[in-house]
Amino acid sequence: MRKGAPSYLSNQMPRTFAPKPGYAVRFWRKKGLCSPPRASVLDLVACKAPCYLEGLPPPTQGRVALADSRQFDLLELGGPYTWVVTSPPYFGMRTYVPDQWLRHWFTGGNPEVQYGYRGQLATAALDSFVQGLRQVWTNVAKACAPGARLVVRFGVLPSAPIKCRPEDLFRETLRGTPWQLQEVRPAGTAAWGRRQALQFLGEKAKALW
Incomplete structure (x- = not known):
């Protein structure tokens, strides 16, 4: 987990993925990472x-x-x-709020992981998911200047209850909104640029821009 001299005073969280506290502690214990090496505080600060x-x-x-x-x-x-750049919850992701616990905390939420789904965008039922995103896109358009660009990273989880192509589903969420689809590009998988996070992840979801 570490190369060279210690550069932190505690275990690091992956830069691109915030594992829940309980899970992180279990992972550290399993990997023998709960006994930190001796480190010079003065050298680290310097x-x-x-x-x-x-x-x-x-x-x-x-x-x-x-x-x-x-x-x-x-x-x-x-x-x-x-310009609006965003990434809504992927279709099939029921743990959006718990997975975003760190950001939720930093923006004034509870410091404890919240496992409830109240008020969360429905991602289990296809019709509810599509309707919810249509509301988002329509609301966003009200705050945009003419000719504005909306850039979206969008995907479908392998565990989604209904199998569908991300591009087709995204087109459906735009139907009836002021937005027109101009271009679709493959965004690869969640593995791109997430070397540290791969230690915690299982099957990967494909995404598109």
């Missing part, structure tokens, strides 16, 4: 400090909201927008 003390990053504009995209007035955050 190694890391220059990167953080050289200067503050340039200021950027941005706001974060914990809200339901089917109903939230996106113009409260700014706009009108010319």
